[in-house]
Amino acid sequence: MSQSDADGTPARTCVSCGINISGTNAAKFPCPDCGHQIYRDANCRKQSTLYECPRCGFTGP
Ligand SMILES: [Zn+2]
Numbered sequence: 043m044s045q046s047d048a049d050g051t052p053a054r055t056c057v058s059c060g061i062n063i064s065g066t067n068a069a070k071f072p073c074p075d076c077g078h079q080i081y082r083d084a085n086c087r088k089q090s091t092l093y094e095c096p097r098c099g100f101t102g103p
């Protein structure tokens with residue numbers, strides 16, 4: 043009985059730390075492997091935190 047987010051309302055959270063980045067100066071880019079849209083907040087970007095694609099598991103700097 044878990045009704046999660048409906049389609050069409052993508053959650054914009056940092057893939058590295060998981061914070062909600064809506065309305066922040068976050069970077070977004072497609073996964074180089076599968077093209078999935080990835081968001082990363084400015085703080086993680088500055089620290090070059092590794093990200094992991096939630097769809098295919100690709101990790102990158
Ligand atoms: Zn982050």
Ligand SMILES: [Zn+2]
Pocket residue numbers: 073074075076077078095096097098099100
């Ligand atoms: Zn991917």
